[in-house]
Amino acid sequence: MKSFITHKMNEIFYDFHRDLNRMKRFCVLKGLRFDKDPLPDYSIPVIQRLYLLRYFPGYLVEYYLMYKEMLKKDFLGDQLNIISIGSGCGIDFWGCKFANDELEKKKKIRYTGLDKVNWKYQDNLGIRECYFLHDDINRLNALDEDKYNVIVFPNSIGEFSNNTYANLEAIIKNTDFSCDRVMILSAIRKSRDTIDKARVAKIVTILETEYNYLCLDDESEYMIFEENEHDYHDRLGYICPHFIYPPEILGYLRNLNSKCTGYIGNCNRPHDNDCSQMDRNPILTTSQIMYQVLRFER
Incomplete structure (x- = not known):
């Protein structure tokens, strides 16, 4: 299962990285959120890829x-x-x-x-x-x-x-x-x-x-x-030894904004709160x- 996760994540990330190199500005990625309507449009390939990179190993x-x-x-x-x-x-x-x-x-x-x-x-x-x-x-x-x-x-x-x-x-x-x-x-x-x-x-x-x-x-x-005795949720690898999340992909997703030309052009600041959400963590616990x-x- 670990090797499958790693292989599949690398396959998806390769395509995602290629998408971003073509896009320059990442405004479309702000659509991948679930706390308000409309829900994400999964027919957009780059939205599919970001969704899978964030959630596939945890799910x-x-x-x-x-x-x-x-x-x-x-x-x-x-x-x-x-x-x-x-x-x-x-x-x-x-x-x-x-x-x-x-x-x-x-x-x-x-x-x-x-x-x-x-x-x-x-x-x-x-x-x-x-x-x-x-x-x-x-x-x-x-x-x-x-x-x-x-x-x-x-x-x-x-x-x-x-x-x-x-x-x-x-x-x-x-x-x-x-x-x-x-x-x-x-x-x-x-x-x-x-x-x-x-x-x-x-x-x-x-x-x-x-x-x-x-x-x-x-x-x-x-x-x-539930939360453990230390008041936080256990990491997924603790309950499932088959879990893995490629660290290089994790680091990339945690800093998505820094690759966006709009963010860079705005003095490395998000344009709005939706931009700030783009660097959210994948599911790890x-x-x-x-x-x-x-x-x-x-």
Whole structure:
């Protein structure tokens, strides 16, 4: 996993560095933030790359732990048929693959990632049945098949607009799930945790009322890492020895402003508060990890 992170990060950083050399001014990068609308436009390649450089290693650890917990429950037998809604480039798939590789008896993985953006850097890691569907939830009536037994929301389900989320509910209602056992895995973003939790709860209700599933877990429980006895969050490498963040890329991202001609021309000062946000740290601690793993049976 460490070597994969390093290789993938270097690949992304090479392309990102080339982008910046062409851009000179980095105003477009100010769009990568989640504390206000509009949300980032991931169809812009340089936004994709900055997003992945900041969040990919940290999110990979979160998804690895999430799938590891799912596999530990050993609830679904030998076949995992996963639909990941809002999959991006498939970071959660990578987490599943690395967690599965640690099992003495590995599960067979069939993965389908759904996202309206055609993300770069997808990698099937040698898994033959790994598919990516580029489609908008608003254009779908149901999922493409009824045999999914793992439903994953790898990013904040609260990021969907109200209309898009309403259509997602309709999609779940219109998909005649054929498996008697299914699981929901949902990453919760702390900046949107209230709406994330409420929307997952609605999906749970749909499975219970429309398909007669019984949720076997406490819907109010989430995996979260609290601050340690020293009042700070542990570093990701402490809870996951497979984590790594290339130090040269870290140093570069922490000083993005210093490479911008607009910043330099303004006497090495940011033009506004949004500029100041550009040098923010990638995810390096457990502070953002929050997820839920639920089992359903009928």
